Amino acid sequence: MADSIKNFVLGVFEDEDVLLKAITKVRKEGVNIHEVYSPFPVHGIEKALGYNRSRLSIAAFLFGMTGTCLALTMMIYMMTIDWPMIIGGKDFLPFPTFIPVTFEMTVLLSAFGMVGTFLVISDLKPWGKAKMFDIRSTDDKHIVAIELEKNKLNKTKITKLLKASGASEVNEKQMD
Amino acid sequence: MHVESKIRTPLITGGKTLHDVSNDISRRVEDKPSVSWLIALGISLIMLLVGGYAVYRTLWDGIGMWGLNKTVGWAWDITNFVWWVGIGHAGTLISAILLLFRQRWRMSINRAAEAMTIFAVICAAMFPLLHMGRLWLGFFWALPLPNTYGSLWVNFASPLLWDVFAISTYFSVSLVFWYIGLIPDFATIRDRAVKAGRTISASIYGALSFGWDGAAKTWSRYETVALVLAGLATPLVLSVHTIVSMDFATSVIPGWHTTIFPPYFVAGAIFSGFAMVLTLLIITRKVYNLEDYITIKHLELMNIVIIVTGSIVGIAYITELFIAWYSGVEYEQYAFYNRVTGPYWWAYFSMMACNVVSPQLFWFKKIRTNIAATFIISIVVNIGMWFERFVIIVTSLHRDYIPSSWGMFYPTIYDVGMYLFSFGFFFTAYLLFSKYFPVINMAEVKSILKPTGETKKNK
Numbered sequence: 001m002a003d004s005i006k007n008f009v010l011g012v013f014e015d016e017d018v019l020l021k022a023i024t025k026v027r028k029e030g031v032n033i034h035e036v037y038s039p040f041p042v043h044g045i046e047k048a049l050g051y052n053r054s055r056l057s058i059a060a061f062l063f064g065m066t067g068t069c070l071a072l073t074m075m076i077y078m079m080t081i082d083w084p085m086i087i088g089g090k091d092f093l094p095f096p097t098f099i100p101v102t103f104e105m106t107v108l109l110s111a112f113g114m115v116g117t118f119l120v121i122s123d124l125k126p127w128g129k130a131k132m133f134d135i136r137s138t139d140d141k142h143i144v145a146i147e148l149e150k151n152k153l154n155k156t157k158i159t160k161l162l163k164a165s166g167a168s169e170v171n172e173k174q175m176d
Numbered sequence: 177m178h179v180e181s182k183i184r185t186p187l188i189t190g191g192k193t194l195h196d197v198s199n200d201i202s203r204r205v206e207d208k209p210s211v212s213w214l215i216a217l218g219i220s221l222i223m224l225l226v227g228g229y230a231v232y233r234t235l236w237d238g239i240g241m242w243g244l245n246k247t248v249g250w251a252w253d254i255t256n257f258v259w260w261v262g263i264g265h266a267g268t269l270i271s272a273i274l275l276l277f278r279q280r281w282r283m284s285i286n287r288a289a290e291a292m293t294i295f296a297v298i299c300a301a302m303f304p305l306l307h308m309g310r311l312w313l314g315f316f317w318a319l320p321l322p323n324t325y326g327s328l329w330v331n332f333a334s335p336l337l338w339d340v341f342a343i344s345t346y347f348s349v350s351l352v353f354w355y356i357g358l359i360p361d362f363a364t365i366r367d368r369a370v371k372a373g374r375t376i377s378a379s380i381y382g383a384l385s386f387g388w389d390g391a392a393k394t395w396s397r398y399e400t401v402a403l404v405l406a407g408l409a410t411p412l413v414l415s416v417h418t419i420v421s422m423d424f425a426t427s428v429i430p431g432w433h434t435t436i437f438p439p440y441f442v443a444g445a446i447f448s449g450f451a452m453v454l455t456l457l458i459i460t461r462k463v464y465n466l467e468d469y470i471t472i473k474h475l476e477l478m479n480i481v482i483i484v485t486g487s488i489v490g491i492a493y494i495t496e497l498f499i500a501w502y503s504g505v506e507y508e509q510y511a512f513y514n515r516v517t518g519p520y521w522w523a524y525f526s527m528m529a530c531n532v533v534s535p536q537l538f539w540f541k542k543i544r545t546n547i548a549a550t551f552i553i554s555i556v557v558n559i560g561m562w563f564e565r566f567v568i569i570v571t572s573l574h575r576d577y578i579p580s581s582w583g584m585f586y587p588t589i590y591d592v593g594m595y596l597f598s599f600g601f602f603f604t605a606y607l608l609f610s611k612y613f614p615v616i617n618m619a620e621v622k623s624i625l626k627p628t629g630e631t632k633k634n635k
Contacts, residue, residue: 036392040623046396054400078329087333100338104345107412111349118401122394128387137390138364140194
């Protein structure tokens, strides 16, 4: 579909500190940044872009609690309710012996739940195709992608602004 | 007054740029396999094949093929299990605990160490699984599954069952942690392949990279995931060897029934794990010319971890002897007296020499910054750690409560073959990893290039 093709201006940055200053500056001018692509995690970039803190740690906690409950329910049902047995002279609810398995199940569900959530919300999957604005962004360049249709400023103004804030080159690209 | 703090030794030398990092690491994946790599792979596969025969006989004829007897019911199999699991502790320790402590030097070594961890845990898991004899029934013995005995469930009061949960959780969480870290690097290799027009490798690494594009939003989530996984993996890595030690400590066998086992085993695990990381990395670094990434400083820091954990292990050995004497229990006293002076004195002596004495040489800066010395001591430490487990297991068992049932353990060639099999698997897996996966975490190294590389200093 021709109308779904969007026009982007791409600012290419070499240095992460220049990049961070540029993002802050460009956003102050009222430019709406589509996304920034980097070869490595740049510290402070989420703050500069105004992203909220990821809530994945909350997900991890909830999955972990699920694991704890699941492990305890399983063991109490099996060892205390379904087939009670005296093992090592302990009573039918030998809680201390449940601790290791409870801990492991908590960690297991927490880790898998969080990573699964991360893969789903970030749309990462083996059959996923990466939409690369600039192939160098997995090598040594930081790419600031700005969608023209979503901005009041025109192409030349954005280009000028990016150049002024330290972009080594400014390119254009159409993506669907 | 202008005060400038002392510049630390750079972690990455050679004035690398971001592009150099991609180049140096990805090139190893893209190059044709070298002759020496093929020879090494061939040797590993032969070990796997020869050892595979021992595994086949063990499965077909039963574990009677091993040298076990009625008195010594656990010997090489559990020794190998604990040894491999111990080795499998360094990777997650490096990537999780050192991440929480913000130790940037971990970044050059975590990938290879984690890979080694995963392969070592597979090698470890093999031994208890094969010791079950009828492996195919193991699911019902080890997992809480409904069965034909009217749901006679597995025993959650048994440390052996805790081990099943601990090892499988540790393995799968380490695998996930490792893979999440690999995704951005696979994307780098994918895009290099796209650029060079290599379609097959572009699609393979494309699938492996899960469609990673390096968006800031994804990186921010990735960082959260890495931090939380590190937080989860830290107690996990400590729990695994704690639970392994409980296989022994919760029993009533003199020599095993010891409360210091958990911390002592964890220290020993880190000790042997770092030694194995050193052994492998010194070779990898040399063969792949990674001297700028894994510098002498990295080796030195790992050697310091070895002195610390080696000394903890040494103190544990002496504490054990002291407590046995101090307990006043004659069985306990005899177990340790026999351990030091009995027919297995040579195993005890090897353990002491390799684990307590040899790492003390690292107090000398000349030795801990010397590659050849580090390499030799790293191997000596792993020999010592194998003997430690052998000493704990066999010397505690071979003189039973009744002198008429005293015996010795003699391994058969099938015991040796099983051990060979685990080595064959380990080296095959490591060789394949080091050829087809990026051996150094490119994305993380790039992130520390500016603050800790040499380029910054020279500007």
